[in-house]
Amino acid sequence: MLVSVVALAACGAPDKPAGTTAESGGTVPDTPSAPVSLNILDVAGNLQLTQGMIDEFTKANPKVISKVTYSKATAPELAGKIKAQQDAGRVDIDLVLTGVDGLAAGIDQNLWLPIAGKTSADYLPGAAAMQKLAGEFGVTVTYYPSGPLIEYLPAKVPSPPKSAQELLEYAKANPGAVQYARPANSGPGRTFLMGLPYLLGDKDPKDPTAGWEKTWAYLAELNKYVTLYPSTTSETMKSLANGSAKIIASTTGWDINPRVLGQVPKEAAIGSLQGFHWVTDAHYVTVPKGVSADKQSAILLLLKSMLTKEQQAKAYDKGYFYPGPAVKDVPLSLAPADSQKAIADFGRPEYESLIANNPLETPLDAKALVAAFDKWDREIGGAKVNK
Numbered sequence: 001m002l003v004s005v006v007a008l009a010a011c012g013a014p015d016k017p018a019g020t021t022a023e024s025g026g027t028v029p030d031t032p033s034a035p036v037s038l039n040i041l042d043v044a045g046n047l048q049l050t051q052g053m054i055d056e057f058t059k060a061n062p063k064v065i066s067k068v069t070y071s072k073a074t075a076p077e078l079a080g081k082i083k084a085q086q087d088a089g090r091v092d093i094d095l096v097l098t099g100v101d102g103l104a105a106g107i108d109q110n111l112w113l114p115i116a117g118k119t120s121a122d123y124l125p126g127a128a129a130m131q132k133l134a135g136e137f138g139v140t141v142t143y144y145p146s147g148p149l150i151e152y153l154p155a156k157v158p159s160p161p162k163s164a165q166e167l168l169e170y171a172k173a174n175p176g177a178v179q180y181a182r183p184a185n186s187g188p189g190r191t192f193l194m195g196l197p198y199l200l201g202d203k204d205p206k207d208p209t210a211g212w213e214k215t216w217a218y219l220a221e222l223n224k225y226v227t228l229y230p231s232t233t234s235e236t237m238k239s240l241a242n243g244s245a246k247i248i249a250s251t252t253g254w255d256i257n258p259r260v261l262g263q264v265p266k267e268a269a270i271g272s273l274q275g276f277h278w279v280t281d282a283h284y285v286t287v288p289k290g291v292s293a294d295k296q297s298a299i300l301l302l303l304k305s306m307l308t309k310e311q312q313a314k315a316y317d318k319g320y321f322y323p324g325p326a327v328k329d330v331p332l333s334l335a336p337a338d339s340q341k342a343i344a345d346f347g348r349p350e351y352e353s354l355i356a357n358n359p360l361e362t363p364l365d366a367k368a369l370v371a372a373f374d375k376w377d378r379e380i381g382g383a384k385v386n387k
Helices: 047-060 075-087 100-108 125-134 164-173 187-200 213-223 233-242 252-260 293-306 309-316 337-346 350-357 366-384
Strands: 036-042 065-072 095-098 139-147 149-152 247-250 269-271 278-286
Touching: 036 047, 036 293, 047 065, 047 139, 047 293, 047 309, 075 095, 075 100, 095 100, 100 125, 100 278, 100 366, 125 139, 125 278, 139 187, 139 252, 139 293, 149 252, 164 187, 164 213, 187 213, 187 233, 187 247, 187 252, 187 278, 187 366, 213 366, 233 247, 233 252, 252 337, 278 293, 293 309, 309 337
Parallel strands: 036 065, 036 095
Antiparallel strands: 095 278, 139 278, 149 247, 149 269
16 A cells, blocks of 8 residues: 655644645635535444534634534445545535545555645654655544453353463354454454454465464354344343353453443453454544535644544543544543543553553555454355354
8 A cells, every 4th residue: 555654743733735636626715705504424333532622612612613414334334435426526525534444445446635744743653654655545533452352241251261272172162152242343353353464473464365374273163153143232232231242252342331331340350362462443533535625624723633532531431432632741640530530430550551561553455454353254254144
């Protein structure tokens, strides 16, 4: 994938030169010629982290944004939806909030405007690496180390697996008890997929086509003992809570937030497997080709606000993408009081050392990720996905 490296400059303020050329025609002005309405599509659950940032900017800047309309879809739907609008010559979606999955699919099909070169942020090292992965086609707005972790209820799994091999043996002895969601539509699912090459010592963790011999063999063997693959992460959490699954793939945020919300018992525990590397994750703002110059201007001003420390502190939320902020020096003390309480009550002290003492790896690039999703759907679990 050919992408340009985004320059990282001073904290949170996208510098948008006057007269910047807009790929959709014309130039991008410093401010819109008139207030614009924005249609925002979320395919990553990102609004849980950023809607407060967007709403606050909109309320404070009525001369920039007159109205925001939100909608949601799944990541696998995204590319087809955008492409259909572009082919029809009528792009109704102005801004997309997406994870690596939707970003990659859009890059693969040449759907996004190059906007990141018009922004800058004082990113955390892991977030900077995620921004480099996106090149010009997405702006990192939230970040977390992610996983892969396993999650379980200690009362039902008193001796959890400590290695990938022990997890496989547990699955074999307990058919249907191990569960992860379809990787193309699940952060924990794809993190588990991308983390296995590190756990198993595969030849090239960045090459799912030629470097994952051990990983694909492992997933094929595990598949024998998996009854179904939920289509969303939320379904795996329900399975854990109701006992239909005993061990699920998880991440820091998917561990904390469902327990805060009471969807998973507070006593649920997490574990990492021998040879653990973090596979980091981020959410991005992307802009489809065909969006007007005035709307691009408004989006860049919105991004400038979203990447300030004060707004980034909202990303702590209730642990959904823990920690959440993408920029440096955003302590929990800056977060809203309810966020501080949620993390105090449901966070885990062990996360600090886990994050500090294990390697951070970026996810696959767009082309490789699309190839991995396709191979998993065709050869591993596509026939067992819970529609």
